[in-house]
Amino acid sequence: xxxxxxxxxxxxxxxxxxxxxxxxxxxxxxxxxxxxxxxxxxxxxxxxxxxxxxxxxxxxxxxxxxxxx
Numbered sequence: 569x570x571x572x573x574x575x576x577x578x579x580x581x582x583x584x585x586x587x588x589x590x591x592x593x594x595x596x597x598x599x600x601x602x603x604x605x606x607x608x609x610x611x612x613x614x615x616x617x618x619x620x621x622x623x624x625x626x627x628x629x630x631x632x633x634x635x636x637x
Contacts, residue, residue: 583616586629593622
């Protein structure tokens with residue numbers, strides 16, 4: 569899925585869905601960091617991609633709090 573399609577999907581979702589998505593992503597990031605620490609993670613770019621998706625979700629949530637969208 570392209571980033572623009574994912575952003576459109578996130579912007580259209582409800583605040584409760586964003587909260588759930590954020591918690592799942594944070595849990596996934598924790599698990600990836602554990603795997604990295606124990607040398608079980610083969611693709612390190614997964615950590616970066618997860619961090620960036622967390623940032624996208626948090627940005628959308630902040631925009632909504634400010635009333636932009």
